[in-house]
Amino acid sequence: MSLAISHSVTYDVDRVRRDFPILQRSVRGRQLVYLDNAATTQKPQQVIDRLTRYYREENSNVHRGVHYLSEVATAAYEGARTTIQRFLNAKSEKEIVFTRGTTEGINLVAQSWGRKNLRGGDEVLITAIEHHSNIVPWQLLCAEKGATLRVAPVNDAGEVIVEEFAKLLTDRTKIAAFGHASNALGTINPVRQMTELAHAAGAIVVIDGAQGVPHLPIDVQEIGCDFYTFSGHKVYGPTGIGALYGREALLDAMPPWMGGGDMILSVSFEKTTYNALPYKFEAGTPNIADAIGLATALDYIGSLGLEKIAAHEHDLLLYATERLQEIKGLRIIGTSRQKASVISFTLETVHPHDIGTILDQEGIAIRTGHHCAQPLMMRFNVPATGRASFGLYNTRAEADALVEGLKKVLEVFG
Amino acid sequence: MSDLRELYQQVILDHNKNPRNFHEMAGATSKVDGYNPLCGDHYTIFLQVDGDTVKDVSFTGSGCAISKASASVMSATVKGKSRDEIAKLFDTFHSLVTGEGGSANAAELGRLAAFSGVSEFPARVKCATLAWHTLNAALKGDSQSVTTE
Structure with missing residues (x-):
């Protein structure tokens, strides 16, 4: 047996998702993609x-x-x-x-x-x-x-x-x-x-x-x-x-x-x-x-394993950060070497609120605004940012959906 | 996409990109700040009022496309109008963006009709009305800043 076992073998995100009934619902006719976990997380059936x-x-x-x-x-x-x-x-x-x-x-x-x-x-x-x-x-x-x-x-x-x-x-x-x-x-x-x-x-x-x-x-x-x-x-x-x-x-x-x-x-x-x-x-x-x-x-x-959750979220952070590079004019605010699965970003030509509204039409929930950290926004000279935050039930496919949604944002704002 | 196209109509995208009257005003008779503290939207409206007539309007600040385009279209629309005319326009505009007024009179609204799509997006009503609330405060002589929260 190889030692290079991917964490996905030991962390079954599909099984985890089945514990969260709200993730099965659709929003605005789309499958919910919930990327607002830093605001609040969804609850498993057990809770x-x-x-x-x-x-x-x-x-x-x-x-x-x-x-x-x-x-x-x-x-x-x-x-x-x-x-x-x-x-x-x-x-x-x-x-x-x-x-x-x-x-x-x-x-x-x-x-x-x-x-x-x-x-x-x-x-x-x-x-x-x-x-x-x-x-x-x-x-x-x-x-x-x-x-x-x-x-x-x-x-x-x-x-x-x-x-x-x-x-x-x-x-x-x-x-x-x-x-x-x-x-x-x-x-x-x-x-x-x-x-x-x-x-x-x-x-x-x-x-x-x-x-x-x-x-x-x-x-x-x-x-x-x-x-x-x-x-x-x-x-x-x-x-x-x-x-x-x-x-x-x-x-x-x-x-x-x-x-x-x-x-x-x-x-x-x-x-x-x-x-x-x-x-x-x-x-x-x-x-x-x-x-x-x-x-x-x-x-x-x-029961899921805190280390496994952390590894899964870190994978999502790296994957989403990498894929977001495809979006023209996107700037990630916060590039700490030690980072939780939170990605704050701005688009050169589109205000975060407009980003949030357009993503919402795609069933994608992110937070937009100053995140109750106004002095920090001032430090980076932005009035607000969009923020995608990943939790233990998120997937790479959802990071992909975010990227596709942002492409749509740029399309609307042509 | 259809709801989005309704929301982000060409007029809005245009005014967002090239806002009209987007500058400070020397010799303004009043100047009021408008904030949306939850969004971080912030505009300053400058007015030159002569008797009953708003002679000139300009604004500065930053925010989303809806709020900025609304401020821009508003500034172009209310210039040269009386206080009463402006108050009526605000009422009509408010009904339009909240979807509470039935079908608003398109002729009366002119460019403001571009904001009809906002009524499908309740979270964005405050963006569309921020500049108007600020103008209102300025006309009432409030020197304090206003918020839409």
């Missing part, structure tokens, strides 16, 4: 079924009932936390806080750790490729505290210039926050190296993992970061659920940021004692069903 089963057979409130269903729901909800803990390789379930998504995770750190620890004159360091959700929470915090937001620049390939990042780290830097991978360009940051640099300067490290988790195996202990947060819906799970990993010692010392039920031990009008980790940060009835659905999604991608 859909798990949500249905929860509501049909297990629905109950958690952590408070003595009855049978509450025990079942609590076990499933806490089981989901354990799944996430293992998925991220966190030390303990106490370090996993359920949130609505990445944005809430970042805001939690800014509002709880940040408000407690930041002083006037301190600095928060981010990078030029951040999503608005990793910019605005820090701006709010800095404005309140009289602190300063610093931004590490990127080079023309869309890579963070690590030397510049290092130079901006000083004893004033209290927080370094950066994405694992860029939603707009696909750039994968050297998060371990950046974490070491930030720690050496005495800053804590917050990683926006929204685009990391879907494409890369994650090990928070290996990265060494203090916080890592991601969204379920970008990794084949439900919307409205995500998680924040935080190092236990830090979480323990942080004040709660929302008050309510479930996050307390005892309440009197004089004094309230807060619950233990991670419940201190989960006020109110949580999003039980979707937390369980998220765990099912992580189990699902685990």
Whole structure:
């Protein structure tokens, strides 16, 4: 047997596609070609079924009932936390806080750790490729505290210039926050190296993992970061659920940021004692069903093999990048050496919105616009880009469809 | 392709490629910015208003073909018209692109009729109307920027 086995032998994308019912549907009379995975991913039948089963057979409130269903729901909800803990390789379930998504995770750190620890004159360091959700929470915090937001620049390939990042780290830097991978360009940051640099300067490290988790195996202990947060819906799970990993010692010392039920031990009008980790940060009835659905999604991608998914997506990235060279006037924005399967592009003569509308007529879904990264668009001097982002169920044939669709765009604009 | 040809009519492609009145205006009586924050479309409309009459219109900025052609055709159409005439044109144009007005009077619309295909593309209505909303704000004397979101 030859050793040169193509990944397609071990990764059966046709079989994978059968798990996603929405991929069977047609759009505008065409077979759907879904290339907007960086915005949100489609859900496998396994996740859909798990949500249905929860509501049909297990629905109950958690952590408070003595009855049978509450025990079942609590076990499933806490089981989901354990799944996430293992998925991220966190030390303990106490370090996993359920949130609505990445944005809430970042805001939690800014509002709880940040408000407690930041002083006037301190600095928060981010990078030029951040999503608005990793910019605005820090701006709010800095404005309140009289602190300063610093931004590490990127080079023309869309890579963070690590030397510049290092130079901006000083004893004033209290927080370094950066994405694992860029939603707009696909750039994968050297998060371990950046974490070491930030720690050496005495800053804590917050990683926006929204685009990391879907494409890369994650090990928070290996990265060494203090916080890592991601969204379920970008990794084949439900919307409205995500998680924040935080190092236990830090979480323990942080004040709660929302008050309510479930996050307390005892309440009197004089004094309230807060619950233990991670419940201190989960006020109110949580999003039980979707937390369980998220765990099912992580189990699902685990069963396909994270390394195999990454290899499949990398193949699509290389193939699509190569084929897009055929399109006259096409410029790829973001040519990082380490890149997730996201391709941002412009056409010389056609605005991204017009591209998006014409592709949509062909059943091809891409994102057009500034991708919630306006400062980054300014850096590359474009008002907007088209973005094709590939997921675990995409195929080379779909990359071909994109190329054919773009040829049609040029035809319309003659 | 037929819907696309309806959307991207020759007039639109032409005005996108060679926008009319596409420059800043010295001596403008008002100047208003229009944004579509979700798209990143951004135009500045310059007006010279004399009493009730819009003497001159020009614009600068960038955006998709629909928004740019709309700004261009609008600038050519409203020049020399009164506030009332412009308000009526905007109403008719709005009905046309949203598909809510039945069959609009083609003679009344002139070149603006080229935007009839937009009604089949609800996501693009805001592109077609951005310049008009901005003009409206300028005529009302709003100095603040407007958005279509």
